[in-house]
Amino acid sequence: MDWIQTFNLAAGALFDPLTAAYILCAIGLSVHFGYTGLLNFGQAAFAGVGAYGMAVGVLTFKLPLLLAMGFSLICIVVFALILGIPTLRLRADYLAIVTIAAAEVFRYLMSTIGFASVTGGSNGLSQFGYEFYTWNPIAKGQYVFGPFNWSEEELWLRIVAFGLVGLSTVLVWLMMRSPWGRILKGIREDEDAVRSLGKNVFFYKLQSLIIGGLFAGIGGMVYVISMSNVQPSSWVTTFTFMIWTVLLLGGAASVLGPVAGGMVFFVMLVLTNEILSGLVAIGWLPFLDQPQVGQLRFILIGLALMLLVIFRPQGMFGNKKELRFNV
Amino acid sequence: MSKDIVVGAAAPGCKKVDPILVASNVTRQFGGLTAVNVEHVEIPRGKITALIGPNGAGKTTFFNLLTGFDKPNTGEWTFEGKNLAGVSSYKVARRGMIRTFQLTKSLNAMTVIENMRLGAQKQRGENFFAGLFRFLWSGEEKKITETADDLLKRFKLDAKREDYAGSLSGGQRKLLEMARALMSKPSLIMLDEPMAGVNPALTQSLLEHIKGLKAGGTTVLFVEHDMHMVRHISDWVIVMAEGKVVAEGEPSVVMKDQAVIDAYLGAHHDTDLGTMKKGK
Ligand SMILES: Nc1ncnc2c1ncn2[C@@H]1O[C@H](COP(=O)(O)OP(=O)(O)OP(=O)(O)O)[C@@H](O)[C@H]1O
Ligand SMILES: [Mg+2]
Numbered sequence: 001m002d003w004i005q006t007f008n009l010a011a012g013a014l015f016d017p018l019t020a021a022y023i024l025c026a027i028g029l030s031v032h033f034g035y036t037g038l039l040n041f042g043q044a045a046f047a048g049v050g051a052y053g054m055a056v057g058v059l060t061f062k063l064p065l066l067l068a069m070g071f072s073l074i075c076i077v078v079f080a081l082i083l084g085i086p087t088l089r090l091r092a093d094y095l096a097i098v099t100i101a102a103a104e105v106f107r108y109l110m111s112t113i114g115f116a117s118v119t120g121g122s123n124g125l126s127q128f129g130y131e132f133y134t135w136n137p138i139a140k141g142q143y144v145f146g147p148f149n150w151s152e153e154e155l156w157l158r159i160v161a162f163g164l165v166g167l168s169t170v171l172v173w174l175m176m177r178s179p180w181g182r183i184l185k186g187i188r189e190d191e192d193a194v195r196s197l198g199k200n201v202f203f204y205k206l207q208s209l210i211i212g213g214l215f216a217g218i219g220g221m222v223y224v225i226s227m228s229n230v231q232p233s234s235w236v237t238t239f240t241f242m243i244w245t246v247l248l249l250g251g252a253a254s255v256l257g258p259v260a261g262g263m264v265f266f267v268m269l270v271l272t273n274e275i276l277s278g279l280v281a282i283g284w285l286p287f288l289d290q291p292q293v294g295q296l297r298f299i300l301i302g303l304a305l306m307l308l309v310i311f312r313p314q315g316m317f318g319n320k321k322e323l324r325f326n327v
Numbered sequence: 328m329s330k331d332i333v334v335g336a337a338a339p340g341c342k343k344v345d346p347i348l349v350a351s352n353v354t355r356q357f358g359g360l361t362a363v364n365v366e367h368v369e370i371p372r373g374k375i376t377a378l379i380g381p382n383g384a385g386k387t388t389f390f391n392l393l394t395g396f397d398k399p400n401t402g403e404w405t406f407e408g409k410n411l412a413g414v415s416s417y418k419v420a421r422r423g424m425i426r427t428f429q430l431t432k433s434l435n436a437m438t439v440i441e442n443m444r445l446g447a448q449k450q451r452g453e454n455f456f457a458g459l460f461r462f463l464w465s466g467e468e469k470k471i472t473e474t475a476d477d478l479l480k481r482f483k484l485d486a487k488r489e490d491y492a493g494s495l496s497g498g499q500r501k502l503l504e505m506a507r508a509l510m511s512k513p514s515l516i517m518l519d520e521p522m523a524g525v526n527p528a529l530t531q532s533l534l535e536h537i538k539g540l541k542a543g544g545t546t547v548l549f550v551e552h553d554m555h556m557v558r559h560i561s562d563w564v565i566v567m568a569e570g571k572v573v574a575e576g577e578p579s580v581v582m583k584d585q586a587v588i589d590a591y592l593g594a595h596h597d598t599d600l601g602t603m604k605k606g607k
Pocket of ligand 1: 357360362380381382383384385386387388389429
């Protein structure tokens, strides 16, 4: 096993734009679940709407990329309203069911042949993001920092992606120290109590759903710009559960939780893969073959998530008194 | 004394001189059970009114209906002369009619002081955009915190200020809920069993506090099983049984009423009305 290579891969995962994309989605979910108590199991759809909104804006409506991003944010607000208005007056479980179903419906709609002229069907869309690199102010060349070695485009993408993570984190911090955030936390604890104090609970839940959805949508845009294509199969339920893992790992009701959770999660993913593959290669794990390693590490992650929820439900950063699983 | 409360003789559904809340034909059925069936009732303004009745009489359900937490099968009611039926619960609270819950609703994962601050209404920082800029709401927050600290002191919770509400005892949570309800300076406060689980020493000071509310112009309507408290502080007593208002009057008169004692105690005639308490 090549330790240097393993270390470099792990370090690469730390600042991978996809890591940033997941973190952004997890920040959105922290607004939904961590602070408001909304059980959203369709975060993949919010990210997907963000991704498709931008791609369709560029390719079908011929919008400049920045406007297409704005268009995509409007799509997310509309999507949140469609999901939220009928369900947020009902008990918490209804939102869970509706979001999980809506995410599947969204994915099928994107892959169906009927809309293929707009969505690209199951092939998805590509070539919508080139304008992003024309904004790059960084001079051409290779940039080396410690274990990192990035081209100017790779560096630019990482600066923007993690810049967005930083901005979103600050924004959530500002939101949650305000009286507005206090109402969300109250709703998480007991909506009827908050109602009895004269707060329009439905309206605040709707705001939370929209704002958390917007973070996820931005995450979706980062994701597809980094991949340089958007495909329906990206927005599967597994995507949503990876976001949940990231969130719970870091701490659902903590500002830095999603960031730390995302970084630790993806580094662990690389490390377990490398170490297990290495052990298989030198014959220490005779009952495993290489393709099974990929599956085993997800089993290990599932196990880690279970242990985490049981023994440290507040995550790495959360405050135990502030978050228990009382949904 | 009853002259300044009631018009004519005291009787179930009698007219009041200056009612703050007037309800008519309020019914609520759960399946075949009629939990509330109130023909007419008026709550006198600026007084302390007790709503008493045996377990399952429909007192809590009536509270829920009046405050928009439950929908009646029939009925209309007005608050300060304006219709309040069908108004959603948060708007009821904004109109100045605040209630507490029999099963305490403290926000356990928030600190005591944050619970209190949440009680203040129409805060500027409750708007999303204004909330992002602290200087827009920090002044208001300071005033709210002063009011909150003042109330916490009066309810003997000031030592618990920074503790999570979940770490309070049952009685302390009752106190917190009541103090929080007062943050918005309601014109009518509806307390569902405020004394249940509160120790006798504190009961005394709470009674004084409730009297103080009245002196400050707040109307109080409370549900209570503790007859000492009812006798001690209420100006008026309304008795419910099986969903109906069965008696009304001054406390001393109502509690001597044999029909009330029968309705209240049912089969337990050996129990002394003055010592009945409920430990919820
Ligand atoms: N959600 C509900 N579904 C079905 N029945 C209910 C419901 N809420 C209350 N009831 C019934 O309505 C009746 C009145 O209940 P309510 O809670 O109003 O009584 P109460 O006067 O507050 O009693 P207590 O003094 O014990 O608090 C009871 O018979 C109760 O079983
Ligand atoms: Mg009751």
